[in-house]
Amino acid sequence: MLAERFRRIRGLAWRVMDGIFENMWDYKFVPVEIISRDSNVEEHKVEKVLKSLSDEKLIELKQTEYLGGAFTFLGLSLYSLNRFVRKNIVTMLGKKMGEGKESMIYNCISKWGEAVIKFHKVGYPSFKKVREKRDYGDLHYTVLMVRSAKNEFNALKKLYGKVSVPKPYGWEGNAVLMELIDAKELYKVRLENPKDVFDYIIEEVREMWKLGIVHGDLSQFNILVNPEGIWFIDFPQAIDLNEVETDEELRMAEDILKRDVTNLVNYFNKTYRLNVDADRVIEEILH
Numbered sequence: 001m002l003a004e005r006f007r008r009i010r011g012l013a014w015r016v017m018d019g020i021f022e023n024m025w026d027y028k029f030v031p032v033e034i035i036s037r038d039s040n041v042e043e044h045k046v047e048k049v050l051k052s053l054s055d056e057k058l059i060e061l062k063q064t065e066y067l068g069g070a071f072t073f074l075g076l077s078l079y080s081l082n083r084f085v086r087k088n089i090v091t092m093l094g095k096k097m098g099e100g101k102e103s104m105i106y107n108c109i110s111k112w113g114e115a116v117i118k119f120h121k122v123g124y125p126s127f128k129k130v131r132e133k134r135d136y137g138d139l140h141y142t143v144l145m146v147r148s149a150k151n152e153f154n155a156l157k158k159l160y161g162k163v164s165v166p167k168p169y170g171w172e173g174n175a176v177l178m179e180l181i182d183a184k185e186l187y188k189v190r191l192e193n194p195k196d197v198f199d200y201i202i203e204e205v206r207e208m209w210k211l212g213i214v215h216g217d218l219s220q221f222n223i224l225v226n227p228e229g230i231w232f233i234d235f236p237q238a239i240d241l242n243e244v245e246t247d248e249e250l251r252m253a254e255d256i257l258k259r260d261v262t263n264l265v266n267y268f269n270k271t272y273r274l275n276v277d278a279d280r281v282i283e284e285i286l287h
């Protein structure tokens with residue numbers, strides 16, 4: 001369905017979307033005049049394209065003193081896919097692997113072979129006390145999707161090679177392209193050696209902490225398992241300790257780490273009747 005919609009979009013429409021993408025950090029709804037200036041498409045044509053993209057639910061229009069356009073989730077996702085396609089990074093879109101509240105995941109063929117493309121659907125508030133100035137401004141929600149994708153890509157890049165995560169291939173708009181892992185979520189699997197797996201997971205979480213990353217949404221839903229190993233996925237909420245500036249922020253990061261670890265301990269204790277003490281594990285990680 002996504003591939004079909006992708007094929008129907010014409011060159012002029014991609015240029016208009018370029019104009020929106022370039023300016024979405026500065027305008028909640030990008031004025032026709034700005035789109036026209038940056039895409040080099042005459043204003044009356046921009047308007048026509050915008051209206052047709054709005055009929056297709058790819059663009060949201062707003063008429064105030066001027067007519068402005070913003071992406072919808074679907075529009076931004078198709079546009080991000082196009083950025084991969086025109087760079088010859090993605091060559092074919094495959095089947096939808098899943099869609100939840102927070103993302104839409106597709107199989108695809110990339111420069112590196114079979115891969116996964118994750119379209120981010122949500123944004124998270126910045127965890128920092130002193131938030132980005134832009135957080136206070138009137139941003140369109142699709143900008144936050146882009147920020148989520150960027151955050152996930154950055155965390156994967158920092159971790160890959162040192163911690164077991166999918167290899168990150170690229171980031172465009174709200175889309176992250178990464179290695180396809182042929183494994184199941186931890187909660188779907190009945191482990192034979194739960195204590196070994198748990199210990200290994202904690203070792204990896206400790207390694208992440210040493211590398212300056214806190215996952216932020218760790219649970220049995222965001223760990224993939226197969227007989228060869230385990231992989232951590234789903235990093236849009238990851239915290240980079242290098243960006244932490246104050247003691248208070250460091251304490252907040254530690255609290256999020258504690259929440260992550262507690263989720264895992266509770267899951268293993270309940271599912272496999274382990275008798276692990278969360279506080280002890282947290283101490284081990286922090287020291």
Ligand SMILES: Nc1ncnc2c1ncn2[C@@H]1O[C@H](COP(=O)(O)OP(=O)(O)O)[C@@H](O)[C@H]1O
Pocket residue numbers: 097098100101102103104105116118166178179180181182183185221222233234235
């Ligand atoms: N690299 C990957 N390889 C294989 N499957 C993946 C990969 N990334 C995500 N998935 C699948 O898609 C689902 C959702 O991805 P996830 O990153 O957890 O996003 P969400 O925020 O929607 O939970 C995962 O539970 C997993 O089944």
Ligand SMILES: [Mg+2]
Pocket residue numbers: 221222234
């Ligand atoms: Mg998930």
